[in-house]
Every structure is written in structure tokens, then in C-alpha cells.
Amino acid sequence: MLHLLNHYATQDECSFTLSLFFQPEHLRWQSARQAIGFAWQDKNSSKLQALAYFWLENQQATSPLAASFGGFDFDNELSDKQLFAFVEAVFCWLKTQQIHAVQIIQAPVCYQIHYLRLQKVLAFFSTNIISETNQHLAISDIPFAKIIDPAAKRRLNKCEKQHFFLEINPQKLNEQYDFIQKERLAKGIPLTITKARFLSLFESFPESFIPFTLYHNNQIIATCTAVIVVPQQIIYYFLPANSLSYKPFSPSILLIKHLYEYAQLHKYKILDLGISSVNGMLNENLFRFKRNLGAITTTKQIGKFEI
Secondary structure (H helix, E strand, C coil): CEEEECCCCCHHHECCCCCHHHCHHHHHHHCCCCCEEEEECCCCCCCECEEEEEEEECCEEEECCCCCCCCEEECCCCCHHHHHHHHHHHHHHHHHCCCCEEEEECCCHHHCCCHHHHHHHHHHHCCCEEEEEEEEEECCCCCHHHCCCHHHHHHHHHHHHCCCEEECCHHHHHHHHHHHHHHHHHHCCCCCCCHHHHHHHHHHCCCCEEEEEEEECCEEEEEEEEEEEECCCEEEEEEEEECHHHHHHCHHHHHHHHHHHHHHHCCCCEEEEEECEECCEECHHHHHHHHCCCCEEEEEEEEEEEC
């Protein structure tokens, strides 16, 4: 049955693994305002089997407020009937609070195969759902150079001959952010996080946010942040940027190789490379780049619901 939460649920309270973005510390980081929490608990269970958090403002409910995804998460043991009842109960309660619109960004399907069941449930409540194209690498014992296509391998070899070197240095976050800002501005890509908020992620979650930066001649040529979304399961490729002047080398390929090898070393299963579309419109160049690195295509749903 549905429960309204007066706190953010901890891992000990739940029957399923909480991703970073459902953990109390990250929910508090997203906003000083308390989100409304919903949980499903079967009468025969002592654990919470499903969760959802929403921030309410101007007759709209939003999840997440400042994260890669939010929305609903649940235990695979939850039946289809229970899952439907949970989603329906959440929407019904929101409607009693004069909420007329709900916006949800769900986790990519590659995170949990049972998210396909949630997609079917959400589709019942709205036809205004965008399926973004998401791509990820499956981590295995196969070397990175053997999962990429020949053209990508040639560019990788070109990078390695130039002796580009990797640094993982939390003391250089200001430099990393400034580089991201400069390169995104040059390419007309908006940067939606301020420097203060960017720095606070590493301060608040030092074990979950790891800066990966490539240098050449003491200058940054490519960077990203590895986000540990689920320990020993999923790493997310966050805020990547590369120098336009090094475009012939594609240093991002070498950077992703380092991420892949880090994931291999630490026994992760998925390296999430993020979406390759905006509002459902495919960025074919970005999609092709990731596909040539051996990326697998799934979906990430963004839903807007009128209730």
C-alpha cells in the first residue's frame, strides 16, 4: 500500500538497491526544499519496495530537480498490479494537492531490465512521453581496443602515440570546470551547472564523483567526470568536453578507454555514455561516435503528465 514519507528513505529501509540519485544525501543536495516522498510497502514485507520523490511548485510536480534521473524506482519482486497501483496512487495524491502537471525523468532501461515494466505502466497515464536514445558500454574482460571499430582504433592509436596522459586530481576541479565552460561555449552547448554547484558535488560525494582529465603539453585536451551511480554496477560519463583544436585525434576515445579500464578493474557492469538525442531527435554524429566504440542502444524516458 502507498505510504507518504516524512523523511528520505535509507538503504536499510528498502528491499532494492538505491542509486546515488535516490540516496538521502543526494536528494538533500538537489534542493534545500524537502521533496514529497512516496513509498510502497506490502503488508507482508518490512521493507519499502518502491519509491518516488517529487518537488512541488506552481501546481507542477518534478522529479528529479537536479540529477540525471529520478521518478519511480522499485524492487523487481513488485508485481505488475502492485506497480500500477503505486503509480496510480501517487498521481491521485498529487491531484488532491491541486497539482496539474507532472514531469519525470526516468533512469535508462539499461540500469534495470525490469524498468521496461515501468515504461508500460507510465504509457497508460500519458502519451506525452519522449524516449531519448541512450547508449552504454557493457563491461567485460574484452580489451577496449577489441570492442571498437577499426576507424576508432586508428584514432586511439594516434592518441597513444602522442603520449597524452591522464590525471585524476580533485585539486584541479576549477581548471576542469573552466575548460568545460570554454569548450561548450565554443560549440554552442549550454552548461546547466554553476561552478559552485559543480565543486560541491565532489565535496559532498567524494567517493561518487571522480574527475578524469587528459593532458598534452600541460594543457587539458579532454575531460569528464565518472559518476558512481550504483557501486560495482554502473558508472555514468558526466559532463564530457574536448578541445576543438585536438578534434583530429578524438581524445575522448582515449578518455573513454580509461573509464572502461577503470570499470573493468573495479568490477562494474555498465558504463553509461548518456543520451544521444534531445527531445527525441537523434544527434546522428554523437550516436555514431558512441556506436563505433561498441555502445549498446537503449532508451531513457522523459514523461509529462497532465493529471
